[in-house]
Amino acid sequence: MNNQDLLKIAEEFGSPLYVYDAEKIISQYKRLTSAFNVKKLRIHYAVKALSNISILKLLNSLGCGLDTVSIQEVKLGIEAGVNPSNIIYTPNGVSLEEIEEVVLLGAQINIDNLSILEQFGTKHPGTPVCIRINPHVMAGGNSKISVGHIDSKFGISIHQMPHLLRIVKNTGMNINGIHMHTGSDILDIGVFLHASEILFDAAKNFKDLEFIDFGSGFKVPYKEDDIETDIEDLGKQLTGRFENFCKEYGRELTLAFEPGKYLVSEAGKFLAKVNVIKQTTSTVFAGIDTGFNHLIRPMFYGSHQEITNISNPGAKPRFYSVVGYICETDTFASNRRISEITEGDILAFSNAGAYCFSMASNFNSRYRPAEVLWYQGESHLIRKRETFEDLVKHQVPVDLHVESI
Numbered sequence: 001m002n003n004q005d006l007l008k009i010a011e012e013f014g015s016p017l018y019v020y021d022a023e024k025i026i027s028q029y030k031r032l033t034s035a036f037n038v039k040k041l042r043i044h045y046a047v048k049a050l051s052n053i054s055i056l057k058l059l060n061s062l063g064c065g066l067d068t069v070s071i072q073e074v075k076l077g078i079e080a081g082v083n084p085s086n087i088i089y090t091p092n093g094v095s096l097e098e099i100e101e102v103v104l105l106g107a108q109i110n111i112d113n114l115s116i117l118e119q120f121g122t123k124h125p126g127t128p129v130c131i132r133i134n135p136h137v138m139a140g141g142n143s144k145i146s147v148g149h150i151d152s153k154f155g156i157s158i159h160q161m162p163h164l165l166r167i168v169k170n171t172g173m174n175i176n177g178i179h180m181h182t183g184s185d186i187l188d189i190g191v192f193l194h195a196s197e198i199l200f201d202a203a204k205n206f207k208d209l210e211f212i213d214f215g216s217g218f219k220v221p222y223k224e225d226d227i228e229t230d231i232e233d234l235g236k237q238l239t240g241r242f243e244n245f246c247k248e249y250g251r252e253l254t255l256a257f258e259p260g261k262y263l264v265s266e267a268g269k270f271l272a273k274v275n276v277i278k279q280t281t282s283t284v285f286a287g288i289d290t291g292f293n294h295l296i297r298p299m300f301y302g303s304h305q306e307i308t309n310i311s312n313p314g315a316k317p318r319f320y321s322v323v324g325y326i327c328e329t330d331t332f333a334s335n336r337r338i339s340e341i342t343e344g345d346i347l348a349f350s351n352a353g354a355y356c357f358s359m360a361s362n363f364n365s366r367y368r369p370a371e372v373l374w375y376q377g378e379s380h381l382i383r384k385r386e387t388f389e390d391l392v393k394h395q396v397p398v399d400l401h402v403e404s405i
């Protein structure tokens with residue numbers, strides 16, 4: 001997908017627009033599966049990163065399962081043709097009723113707190129359950145995506161193992177998996193391996209395991225020469241340790257992961273048109289036809305998204321602050337060197353596959369963008385741009401006949 005392809009796509013489908021390169025998703029999946037040379041490997045794609053049904057179908061056709069956090073994500077997966085037995089459901093803070101409904105849909109349950117574990121185990125001792133352990137390891141790119149530390153709301157504390165084992169024994173429930181997810185954008189595989197050792201130790205307490213799920217958090221590059229998780233090195237190191245553990249455990253277990261970003265982040269481009277160039281006394285602003293309603297990561301996480309002026313990539317670079325149209329501070333990039341921008345140019349944001357469209361909203365009553373999937377030189381519209389009808393369709397107008405004052 002080069003700049004000319006992207007310009008053509010923007011011309012055909014308008015802006016702002018999300019475009020995903022199917023081949024990049026496929027190559028990331030292959031790279032990941034090749035890195036872990038174990039007998040039984042399962043990759044569950046974290047649906048929350050990008051939940052378009054066509055993306056789920058693509059991953060399903062590669063043999064990838066799904067990691068879900070809501071019953072709606074489970075239903076989307078089933079709608080996409082994924083066998084529920086290839087779906088793991090890892091919610092946080094949801095009701096027992098929702099978990100029970102997901103069991104009926106056939107997905108693997110992953111429970112992350114003792115209260116629900118006890119209630120679920122008492123009512124459904126025969127249903128296989130995976131347990132999310134919090135290993136208390138500080139990992140992740142920033143505080144919002146570090147979820148395995150001591151103050152985190154996620155998982156059952158490794159220090160609560162005696163209580164956890166009592167619940168399992170008293171209810172007679174069937175624990176078939178053990179899981180952790182310590183955070184996103186993990187820089188150092190040493191931290192990951194350290195957390196894995198804690199998980200292996202915890203796993204020894206359960207006699208009927210079928211899989212160990214190491215979650216995700218693989219870091220992808222956001223700019224040239226950026227750090228990324230050395231997946232091949234992690235593969236080598238974890239494979240050896242996993243095999244040793246299986247020998248010790250006495251059974252061949254499945255090694256599972258649930259990556260979101262790793263599979264789809266780099267595949268995505270977000271295209272926006274420059275509406276206005278505004279030169280102030282201190283700054284040159286490029287105001288674009290979108291805002292944090294469509295791409296919240298820079299404002300929410302302080303994330304870096306590379307921005308290229310694909311209409312004029314060879315022009316002399318100048319410094320711009322790229323801003324959105326939302327009625328609050330809405331900055332995508334400050335003082336960024338970008339090829340000279342003229343009003344009407346199309347800017348392409350990189351790493352727009354994960355946590356971009358899936359976090360988009362209608363703030364300021366704007367329509368959410370369309371999505372296009374690019375495969376073998378052809379573009380496929382996979383979500384239409386919203387319309388005014390979409391904005392009003394669930395509203396129920398009420399006239400209260402209030403007397404005018």
Ligand SMILES: Cc1ncc(COP(=O)(O)O)c(C=O)c1O
Nearest residue numbers: 046181184216217258259260261
């Ligand atoms: C339980 C769980 N698994 C997997 C993921 C995916 O993480 P990433 O997109 O960093 O691969 C997340 C992300 O929030 C998560 O909460």
